[in-house]
Amino acid sequence: MIIGRVYGSVVSTHKLGSLVGSxxxxxxxxxxxxxxxxxLVAVDGVGAGIGEDVLIVQxxxxxxxxxxxxxxxxxxxxxILDDKQV
Amino acid sequence: MIIGRVYGSVVSTHKLGSLVGSxxxxxxxxxxxxxxxxxLVAVDGVGAGIGEDVLIVQxxxxxxxxxxxxxxxxxxxxxILDDKQV
Amino acid sequence: MIIGRVYGSVVSTHKLGSLVGSxxxxxxxxxxxxxxxxxLVAVDGVGAGIGEDVLIVQxxxxxxxxxxxxxxxxxxxxxILDDKQV
Amino acid sequence: MIIGRVYGSVVSTHKLGSLVGSxxxxxxxxxxxxxxxxxLVAVDGVGAGIGEDVLIVQxxxxxxxxxxxxxxxxxxxxxILDDKQV
Amino acid sequence: MIIGRVYGSVVSTHKLGSLVGSxxxxxxxxxxxxxxxxxLVAVDGVGAGIGEDVLIVQxxxxxxxxxxxxxxxxxxxxxILDDKQV
Numbered sequence: 001m002i003i004g005r006v007y008g009s010v011v012s013t014h015k016l017g018s019l020v021g022s023x024x025x026x027x028x029x030x031x032x033x034x035x036x037x038x039x040l041v042a043v044d045g046v047g048a049g050i051g052e053d054v055l056i057v058q059x060x061x062x063x064x065x066x067x068x069x070x071x072x073x074x075x076x077x078x079x080i081l082d083d084k085q086v
Numbered sequence: 087m088i089i090g091r092v093y094g095s096v097v098s099t100h101k102l103g104s105l106v107g108s109x110x111x112x113x114x115x116x117x118x119x120x121x122x123x124x125x126l127v128a129v130d131g132v133g134a135g136i137g138e139d140v141l142i143v144q145x146x147x148x149x150x151x152x153x154x155x156x157x158x159x160x161x162x163x164x165x166i167l168d169d170k171q172v
Numbered sequence: 173m174i175i176g177r178v179y180g181s182v183v184s185t186h187k188l189g190s191l192v193g194s195x196x197x198x199x200x201x202x203x204x205x206x207x208x209x210x211x212l213v214a215v216d217g218v219g220a221g222i223g224e225d226v227l228i229v230q231x232x233x234x235x236x237x238x239x240x241x242x243x244x245x246x247x248x249x250x251x252i253l254d255d256k257q258v
Numbered sequence: 259m260i261i262g263r264v265y266g267s268v269v270s271t272h273k274l275g276s277l278v279g280s281x282x283x284x285x286x287x288x289x290x291x292x293x294x295x296x297x298l299v300a301v302d303g304v305g306a307g308i309g310e311d312v313l314i315v316q317x318x319x320x321x322x323x324x325x326x327x328x329x330x331x332x333x334x335x336x337x338i339l340d341d342k343q344v
Numbered sequence: 345m346i347i348g349r350v351y352g353s354v355v356s357t358h359k360l361g362s363l364v365g366s367x368x369x370x371x372x373x374x375x376x377x378x379x380x381x382x383x384l385v386a387v388d389g390v391g392a393g394i395g396e397d398v399l400i401v402q403x404x405x406x407x408x409x410x411x412x413x414x415x416x417x418x419x420x421x422x423x424i425l426d427d428k429q430v
Contacts, residue, residue, distance in 0.1 A: 001196065001213040001247055003182065010089065012141055015165030016131055016151050024087065024141065024165075028118070031211040032200070039117040041087040041141060045188055045244075055184055055196065055213060057244045060146045060232045060318075060404075065188050065244025072131075072143045072151025072164050075087055078244050079187030079196075096261065098313055101337030102303055102323050110259065110313065110337075114290070125289040127259040127313060146232075146318045146404075158303075158315045158323025158336050161259055173368065173385040173419055175354070203383040204372070217360055217416075227356055227368065227385060229416045232318075232404045237360050237416025250416050251359030251368075268347065270399055273423030274389055274409050282345065282399065282423075286376070297375040299345040299399060318404045330389075330401045330409025330422050333345055 001055050001078070003030045003085055006048050010041060018071050025077060027056060030085045042075035053086075055079040087141050087164070089116045089171055092134050096127060104157050111163060113142060116171045128161035139172075141165040173227050173250070175202045175257055178220050182213060190243050197249060199228060202257045214247035225258075227251040259313050259336070261288045261343055264306050268299060276329045283335060285314060288343045300333035311344075313337040345399050345422070347374045347429055350392050354385060362415050369421060371400060374429045386419035397430075399423040 004027035012024065022043045029038040030053065040056070045065050048054050054077045062076035063069050090113035098110065108129045115124040116139065126142070131151050134140050140163045148162035149155050176199035184196065194215045201210040202225065212228070217237050220226050226249045234248035235241050262285035270282065280301045287296040288311065298314070303323055306312050312335045320334035321327050348371035356368065366387045373382040374397065384400070389409055392398050398421045406420035407413050 001215075001245065003213060010141070010171070011168045012165030013168050014132060015141070018151065019164060026118075031209075032198075037117075041089060043087075046186060055182070055187070057246045059246050061235060061244045061246040063147060063150065064235065064242050065190065069242075070150050070155075072147045072162060073087065074143045074145050074147040076244060078191060079184030082183045082185055085182075096313070096343070097340045098337030099340050100304060101313070104323065105336060112290075123289075127261060129259075149319060149322065156322050156327075158319045158334060159259065160315045160317050160319040173387075173417065175385060203381075204370075218358060227354070227359070229418045231418050233407060233416045233418040236407065236414050237362065241414075248416060250363060251356030254355045254357050257354070268399070268429070269426045270423030271426050272390060273399070276409065277422060284376075295375075299347060301345075321405060321408065328408050328413075330405045330420060331345065332401045332403050332405040 001057050004028055004056055005030060005053050006050050016072060018068060033085055035086060040075055042077050043073050045076045045078055046080055048077045048080055053081040053084055087143050090114055090142055091116060091139050092136050102158060104154060119171055121172060126161055128163050129159050131162045131164055132166055134163045134166055139167040139170055173229050176200055176228055177202060177225050178222050188244060190240060205257055207258060212247055214249050215245050217248045217250055218252055220249045220252055225253040225256055259315050262286055262314055263288060263311050264308050274330060276326060291343055293344055298333055300335050301331045303334045303336055304338055306335045306338055311339040311342055345401050348372055348400055349374060349397050350394050360416060362412060377429055379430060384419055386421050387417050389420045389422055390424055392421050392424055397425040397428055
């Protein structure tokens, strides 16, 4: 898993039906207590808010955490970290 | 998922039969509102046009969004973003 | 697999139910006997402690090593190395 | 998917039985009409020849395009591009 | 797949039970006939020895080549190359 901070979201009205209801969060990755120059879009699985530091699972593990385990996703926020990492 | 802008397409007449009918879009990746030096080819799942900013799922999640879920693909455009990212 | 040294852990009280009981270890990667500038979070599958050098499997192979093989994880510590690598 | 140019092949007489009959092509990756400093080995699924520009699927999608869908491969040439990319 | 040269091995006495009997080889990656600054640990599937150039499959394809296809691995040596690559 990787750690990141949620800094926004993107909206896609025109998308695959299996993604309706998913919220797409913009995340900046954090490694070793520092922001790094790596950004991704992760579906929100835990109600994460902007400014929170989260745990993200990538790849097929992201689908394993979705209600619809056949949803076409590759990154999922699976936890909110108790402590800020930066 | 990653964000990218569609800037073209490629044609492959001689390909595996399971890919007939798939459209292969050329995409430049966008991170944090800037184009980055990373390009890929993604199958179009939503009728994306050149110049549009899209959401792309990679890996096995791409197959999950295909009509033929056993198609040999690793990147799929799953949504068109409402707002331009750059 | 990759080699890394465990240097801490993170706590997420608010997480997906399928991750309750998993311990999230902070790991710095090691390549060819040197620390590299790459860090990740891996679930602990073997009782690894801080300061130990471990073997980490990533991707869907991580789920294969979990008790709950459908847990949303993408990195798992699968072994403790007998000898320090750095 | 990624685009690459086939520039050779490698031979492995001593290999897993499930790979007998697979041809291993050496490919240099192309991004945005330029060769990049990234090379890989892909199984040939379409009869690609040296000097041809091809479409390569990576990861589990590569297995989806094999006759033996349980073959241990992670990169497959799935199409020959009609036009040279460089 | 990627090409690499086996240069050693690591031992993990304390590991998951599903990995008992697997040999963990240290491999330096080779691209285009040159060693690159990338190293990984791959399970040996073909009896590769130190100094040999091998073909490595990564990701879920590595499990497909294991006797126990549910073993938690993400990199497997699937063939020994007939010719040295460097």
